[in-house]
Amino acid sequence: MKLALLLLRLLPPEISHFVALNALNFLYKSNLTSILFPYEDASEPFKFKSLTFKNRLGIAAGLDKNGDFIDSLGALGFGFIEVGTITPLAQPGNPKPRIFRFPGQGAIVNRLGFNNKGVDYLVKKIKLRSFSGILGVNIGANKTSEGQKRIDDYVECFKKVCPYADYITINISSPNTPNLRSLHQEENFLPLFEALSLARNETKYLNPIFIKLSPDEGEQITTVILAATKKFEFDGVITSNTTVKKDNLRYSGQLNLDGGLSGKPLLDKSNELLKLAHSHEPHLLKIGVGGVDSKESFNSKLEIGASLVQIYTSFIFHGPGIVKKLLR
Numbered sequence: 429m430k431l432a433l434l435l436l437r438l439l440p441p442e443i444s445h446f447v448a449l450n451a452l453n454f455l456y457k458s459n460l461t462s463i464l465f466p467y468e469d470a471s472e473p474f475k476f477k478s479l480t481f482k483n484r485l486g487i488a489a490g491l492d493k494n495g496d497f498i499d500s501l502g503a504l505g506f507g508f509i510e511v512g513t514i515t516p517l518a519q520p521g522n523p524k525p526r527i528f529r530f531p532g533q534g535a536i537v538n539r540l541g542f543n544n545k546g547v548d549y550l551v552k553k554i555k556l557r558s559f560s561g562i563l564g565v566n567i568g569a570n571k572t573s574e575g576q577k578r579i580d581d582y583v584e585c586f587k588k589v590c591p592y593a594d595y596i597t598i599n600i601s602s603p604n605t606p607n608l609r610s611l612h613q614e615e616n617f618l619p620l621f622e623a624l625s626l627a628r629n630e631t632k633y634l635n636p637i638f639i640k641l642s643p644d645e646g647e648q649i650t651t652v653i654l655a656a657t658k659k660f661e662f663d664g665v666i667t668s669n670t671t672v673k674k675d676n677l678r679y680s681g682q683l684n685l686d687g688g689l690s691g692k693p694l695l696d697k698s699n700e701l702l703k704l705a706h707s708h709e710p711h712l713l714k715i716g717v718g719g720v721d722s723k724e725s726f727n728s729k730l731e732i733g734a735s736l737v738q739i740y741t742s743f744i745f746h747g748p749g750i751v752k753k754l755l756r
């Protein structure tokens with residue numbers, strides 16, 4: 429396993445992710461996943477609304493944007509999988525290179541920019557899944573959509589995925605789609621929240637809706653958004669997306685590192701946001717994500733208010749073995 433991970437690191441990051449996920453799919457289809465990656469799950473199930481999570485560990489949005497790997501990821505033991513971010517239309521994302529790995533620091537910087545195959549493709553994939561755990565869908569807007577069209581994009585994705593999603597995440601925090609984070613401003617998120625609330629009523633969607641927050645917005649903006657999350661009766665927040673701040677990452681100044689930083693250097697920052705969210709809105713559900721790569725960092729999120737925890741970067745560096753480590 430260690431050798432496979434080392435070999436994967438020799439490939440450019442995006443190719444390596446592609447190869448690794450397709451290899452997982454191959455192992456799953458050959459019924460080899462449980463033999464090669466056994467895990468023991470002594471977790472108590474966690475219940476929220478009508479959902480039962482078999483454990484509190486999930487895979488974060490962005491790893492399986494199009495729902496191509498739901499079953500193979502599910503077979504590794506995750507209690508829940510969040511697919512997306514998905515947009516109404518397929519789009520290529522930003523020019524490459526757009527993922528940069530820092531294995532020594534357990535960190536990644538990405539500026540993918542919501543590359544995805546579009547919501548209709550995702551829905552087809554979800555319908556075909558056999559994974560019986562909780563499936564969340566993370567939704568966003570196309571890069572070229574502005575103003576009302578941007579709101580319409582979220583509503584379109586919401587309506588298309590709601591018959592199949594155990595929960596829906598509203599992603600207003602990606603740093604890689606121009607202006608997306610302006611949705612943290614009240615004049616922008618209020619019309620979006622109103623439109624989604626209306627869509628929820630129209631579709632009679634009863635499952636949870638979460639808002640995914642940025643760790644870069646500061647206390648004042650964040651508290652306003654938390655209060656609005658509660659007011660619109662959304663169910664919780666995901667803290668956090670990647671950060672644009674690279675102050676605690678060591679790298680050569682010549683490298684263009686525009687984009688969001690994830691992994692170990694994000695742990696404290698995402699935990700601060702989680703604490704803030706929990707102190708202001710203790711009754712909202714919190715999903716903690718950012719920098720979890722050990723049982724200790726996993727527990728740190730649960731101790732400060734998260735009910736559920738997601739990982740992304742540590743899965744890239746440690747492979748499926750991380751699931752066993754965190755669930756033990």
Ligand SMILES: Cc1cc2nc3c(=O)[nH]c(=O)nc-3n(C[C@H](O)[C@H](O)[C@H](O)COP(=O)(O)O)c2cc1C
Nearest residue numbers: 488489490513538668669690691718719739740741
């Ligand atoms: C390559 C990459 C792509 C990502 N894509 C998305 C995305 O499409 N939507 C989203 O909400 N978050 C996305 N994220 C953010 C993760 O879901 C997560 O919030 C963040 O990486 C922090 O968790 P980690 O430190 O465990 O990686 C992405 C992260 C990475 C590294």
